[in-house]
Amino acid sequence: MNAAAAGAPRVRALDGVAPSAIPYAELLAGQAPVILRGVARTWPLVAAARAADTAAIAYLRAFDSGQPVVGFTGPPAIQGRFHYDAGLTGFNFAGARIGLADFLARIGASLEAPRPESLYVGSADLDRHLPGFRAANDLPLDDPMFVHGVLASIWIGNRTTAHAHHDMSHNLAVCAAGRRRFTLFPPDQVANLYPGPLEPTPGGQVISMVDFADPDFDRHPRFREAMAAAQVAELEPGDLLFYPALWWHHVEALERFNVLVNYWWNEAPAFLDTPQTTLLHAMLSLRDRSDAEKAGWKAMFDYYVFGPAGRAAAHLPAHAQGPLAPIDATLARRLRAQLINKLNR
Template sequence: MVEPVRLARDPAALDSLPLVERRCVTDAEDFAAIVAAGEPVIVQRLFDTWPALAAGIQGPATLGGYFRRLDRGAPVPVMEAPARHKGQFAYGPDRREFTFTKRQAPLGATLDRIEALIGQPDAPTVAIQMLRLDQAMPDFVEHNAMPLLPGIGPRLWLGGAVLTRTHNDRDHNLACVLAGRRRFVLFPPDQVSNLYVGPPDTPPRLSLVDPEAPDLARFPRYAEAIAAARLALLEPGEALFMPRYWWHHVTSLDPYNAMVNYWWGGSEEPNDAFLTALLAFRDLPPGERDYWREMVAAYVFAERGDVLSHIPAPLQGPLGPFSPSARAALRKQLRAAALKSS
């Protein structure tokens, strides 16, 4: 049984969480083993030779100048939260809107504004978020190579002291810190029911709970989530690997922060199947729900041991291993069924 940690009443209280393991990665085989294990890991010495990291260590003006030299004039995605929200990127009061606004703006002017706001009291929080560097600054990819993830385009996150509420990704995530310190509070995927996640029609889905001041009277199950949580504290030059679906609450700990991340390996197929399951199973009577629960446990998640050996392999159909052709045939069958029922 996991021993509950002291619930956070201030940011420093999260430091009592168990720490994510640190490792050095020397080659693609090492990295593949980390990905296959499905656990968060802080990866060290992965991008030591990047010019962007050298610029980030020297400070905001140097890193900003580096990006200005690479700029090809495309507008960049900018998010801004008023000063009253103290850097929190979260839901607004009605859960249909957020505490921040989104817009497109020139890179140079945005960098100027971010740098000008450093150290200013009662200033808004401005950040460049999810900028596709392979599209906006292709020279960045050439000069700051990530050979472990060939063909995966990096994205830039740069700005003030942003605090992003707990959310997750459908892709694996490798987050490489260029400037400023970052804190990730990580929750395993199975904690979804304890995180009080917001509405599905307002992406991204965020937890309603503030880990730095959780309201347990309102969110009592959160005590189980924080008991299962882990902590990753990253310095410039360190990267965090987060397997897909791990929930993470991210805090930029310094007035100026920059990070590059890579997303890969995700698929819409599981989410589509989940939505289909909601439609097909949720309103069934109890006996039928029990039947389909057992079918999924036995044949989808293989939780009942060997349930197929009595059927010859050629006759196992979709219950058996999928060949590429069998997978394609089943997709075709499901598309035809969807069209028929619509």
């Protein structure tokens, strides 16, 4: 068990929830991780995985569309910990396009190896790579909160670790084969997790530079504070974990064959830009200004962005509100065009 998980409290778990009764609104309102035990226990993939790893591999292979996936491979020495290399000039693994059937065959061949290479496919689109899979292995997603769409993905691998990172979407993560341990931290722990470079990153998101298996508290003393805020979720096949957007999560796949199916979604419509772009622009325009200027701009952002919706425009007639008005697709296009024009000056 990693150091942060060893003494951390367990994520709240609910038992006996039927798939048709998943309390999506309650989960989202709580803004904290929650486990739904056994909610996907009737999935055929879960049943196959409980029977044998080879049965689960065969079940997945039957849906293979033939579209190549990106498979990641690391030498046995990394012990499943996909990260940067020692000099922070590259990564300790390689990625390449590979047929899903070929990748599953490689995992199957590794099952009995005493020191297997580290293998995983991450965030492969279910509908593209495994068409038909969701007909019998899926969650009911007819709740109004999913009106802007859901991205369903699959993660397949052996004993691997995804170092602590955050996503910009809410997540429903179903353990469909093997076991998984999530160590989760609220967004306010970002400074205590010592994030790495913004780019390049091992998997698209910034990761923590702390070695959770053997923390160096001389280099990362604030990690003790992060540990005090951590929660741990240990998932068996059929369990579902919900966690909100921006929660940091360190994910360990614990068995020789593991599958996770996850559903990402946002409450905001797709025409809104990603806040990550805003963060980069703020670094360009604000970060290196004086403390006094930054304090002034913080007040501006609190008023125009982080304050109550509509406050900044409440005293203006509708025809004069411009970008202060509620943003729809048309206004979003106009603002995007203005930004592109200003950035290309």
